[in-house]
Amino acid sequence: MSSTFRWICESTDGLARAGTLHTAHGPVQTPTFMPVGTAGTVKAMTMDAVRSTGAGIVLGNTYHLMLRPGAERVKQLGGLHKFMDWSGPILTDSGGFQVMSLGALRKLDQDGVTFQSHIDGSKHRLDPQRSTDIQHALDATITMCFDECPALPAAPEAIAASMRMSMRWAARSREAFIQREGYGQFGIVQGGTEPELRAESVKALTDIGFEGYAIGGLAVGEGQELMFSTLDVTTPLMPNDKPRYLMGVGTPDDLLGSVMRGVDMFDCVMPTRAGRTARAYTERGHINLRNARFALDARPLSPHCDCLACTRHSRAYLHHLFRADEILGPMLLTWHNLAYYQRLMRGIRAAIVDGTLSAHAEHLRAEWQAGDW
Numbered sequence: 001m002s003s004t005f006r007w008i009c010e011s012t013d014g015l016a017r018a019g020t021l022h023t024a025h026g027p028v029q030t031p032t033f034m035p036v037g038t039a040g041t042v043k044a045m046t047m048d049a050v051r052s053t054g055a056g057i058v059l060g061n062t063y064h065l066m067l068r069p070g071a072e073r074v075k076q077l078g079g080l081h082k083f084m085d086w087s088g089p090i091l092t093d094s095g096g097f098q099v100m101s102l103g104a105l106r107k108l109d110q111d112g113v114t115f116q117s118h119i120d121g122s123k124h125r126l127d128p129q130r131s132t133d134i135q136h137a138l139d140a141t142i143t144m145c146f147d148e149c150p151a152l153p154a155a156p157e158a159i160a161a162s163m164r165m166s167m168r169w170a171a172r173s174r175e176a177f178i179q180r181e182g183y184g185q186f187g188i189v190q191g192g193t194e195p196e197l198r199a200e201s202v203k204a205l206t207d208i209g210f211e212g213y214a215i216g217g218l219a220v221g222e223g224q225e226l227m228f229s230t231l232d233v234t235t236p237l238m239p240n241d242k243p244r245y246l247m248g249v250g251t252p253d254d255l256l257g258s259v260m261r262g263v264d265m266f267d268c269v270m271p272t273r274a275g276r277t278a279r280a281y282t283e284r285g286h287i288n289l290r291n292a293r294f295a296l297d298a299r300p301l302s303p304h305c306d307c308l309a310c311t312r313h314s315r316a317y318l319h320h321l322f323r324a325d326e327i328l329g330p331m332l333l334t335w336h337n338l339a340y341y342q343r344l345m346r347g348i349r350a351a352i353v354d355g356t357l358s359a360h361a362e363h364l365r366a367e368w369q370a371g372d373w
């Protein structure tokens, strides 16, 4: 059986797609949510716990891993899969976004970015070649192009200049990419919320040719309405037979609306970050477990969940753990939130296969609106 990197579409419902992404590290059903494993760990989770949630693919970060422990060291230790005990596919982001978003002391030029580590102030350089080399050293299943994600709001000419620089960097990233059976590289569409710039960026990337295409430059404070309207003019221009990955998104409602606009892959720190800050996601929206109303609430977080927090513990116990600042609190709640996100994606996928996504979407939104049990 060929292990060529490819995405097979199995069902559609409107613009939504259900498919399977085949990679050197196994298949992943889409739509899929990728837990963020920034520095080689999905924070507060063992990889057995991540596997138990049904996650198929996880994310790593070039920026964090190049600074600590260092990409060459990870390579020497057998690559990121072995290092973090995850045999499934790993997608690594290319680092430029993290340099900007971490506000590291940096100097951007037309060829790349020079910055100081937020850890020890040491000087580093990232450009398309270096970023691609690092992702190769990490043995990433999916390598992301080195790009710039401009801060919004910004003048259209600034967005245009940034996008065109990212397209030049995409070409250099592709040249630096070492083709291997079952491995892929994704281009990243930029262009802010400007339809013409998004179209220009899609064309530039498809002219180069990638195994998949990401939509970057969103989830940077533009708001859901502008994000959705940008997707409306972007996904229809993207190749139908390649996976589409919306970077950094999002809430459960963002995921639903984006799948319905033709997106297949997602990553977001929301469920894991929320797990550390006592915010629990459930079928009825979200709740903050530090709230005193949970002190005597003996019910599980969600009656629909098979995670450890829901099958073995009560809301009152989780409330206690967060009030007592116990490490087990973030562990259990991260586990629950990731289990919820995976259950949400499985339910959406099943509805696409059944051709009932519109009704399922109405049901999900009504439940989120209904408020906690």
Ligand SMILES: Cc1cccc2c(=O)nc(N)[nH]c12
Residues within 6 Å of the ligand: 093, 094, 095, 096, 097, 144, 147, 148, 149, 188, 215, 216, 217, 218, 219, 247, 248
């Ligand atoms: C992680 C992430 C979120 C949001 C946007 C982006 C982006 O535009 N480019 C990259 N490389 N990563 C992003």
Ligand SMILES: [Zn+2]
Residues within 6 Å of the ligand: 301, 302, 305, 306, 307, 308, 309, 310, 311, 335, 336, 337, 339
């Ligand atoms: Zn749970």
